[in-house]
Amino acid sequence: MPRDTLTAEQIVSAAITLLDEEGLDGLNMRALGNRLESAATAIYWHIKTKDELVRLAGDAIWTEIELPDLDGTEWRDAATAMATGLHEMLTRHPWFGQALGSHLMYGPGKAQYDDRSLELYEQAGFAPADADRAAATVFIYVAGSTLGSAAQVSLSRRLSRSGRDADQVLDDTMTKAKEVAMDYPNLRKRLATTAAEEYGAAPDSTFDFGLQTILDGLQSRLTPPR
Numbered sequence: 001m002p003r004d005t006l007t008a009e010q011i012v013s014a015a016i017t018l019l020d021e022e023g024l025d026g027l028n029m030r031a032l033g034n035r036l037e038s039a040a041t042a043i044y045w046h047i048k049t050k051d052e053l054v055r056l057a058g059d060a061i062w063t064e065i066e067l068p069d070l071d072g073t074e075w076r077d078a079a080t081a082m083a084t085g086l087h088e089m090l091t092r093h094p095w096f097g098q099a100l101g102s103h104l105m106y107g108p109g110k111a112q113y114d115d116r117s118l119e120l121y122e123q124a125g126f127a128p129a130d131a132d133r134a135a136a137t138v139f140i141y142v143a144g145s146t147l148g149s150a151a152q153v154s155l156s157r158r159l160s161r162s163g164r165d166a167d168q169v170l171d172d173t174m175t176k177a178k179e180v181a182m183d184y185p186n187l188r189k190r191l192a193t194t195a196a197e198e199y200g201a202a203p204d205s206t207f208d209f210g211l212q213t214i215l216d217g218l219q220s221r222l223t224p225p226r
Helices: 008-022 029-036 040-046 050-064 075-092 095-102 108-124 128-145 147-161 166-181 185-191 195-201 203-222
Strands: none
Touching: 008 029, 008 040, 008 050, 029 040, 050 075, 050 095, 050 108, 075 095, 075 108, 075 128, 075 203, 095 147, 108 128, 128 147, 128 203, 147 166, 166 185
């Protein structure tokens, strides 16, 4: 695709797809050019560096989150919707968590989310500084809750590239981990029940439990002391 018909939006969209499939390590201008049927030089005409491309891709995915209308919406419902949307976005794009730790990320997509988040907590009754803290607390929880799934995607990709059966390696590792756990009384007792399986089988329930617990704590700060 010639550079005069290629657009920055097309490049960013293709980069997101490539990042989803190959991760940060798999993103390079040559691979992206092949996907776009364009020379790498045409991409550089629009976006000068890989870091800038990651920043643009990272900002674009924030717009996937549907932001609630705060008029007439109870603040906890709005907070739950925003946190759930963020969790779903991070799960769809497991590379983004790594990018947050290795790239400077900013742009209108993230700013729009942050702006609505601050508005939400201020409307709920938090003072400005506490609204910042509330928004940050929820964000840190949501981001942390996706680390496990993102790490598994990254590990599976790395194992597959080396020619190993990722599922078999993970199964073998879990077997070894259970053998180690049997030396510890509380872990041994838990493994003898269905609790561990129930926990692992319902990640969405686990996420919602943690989120609602955090919102319970935040709500308690809005309740006047008796």
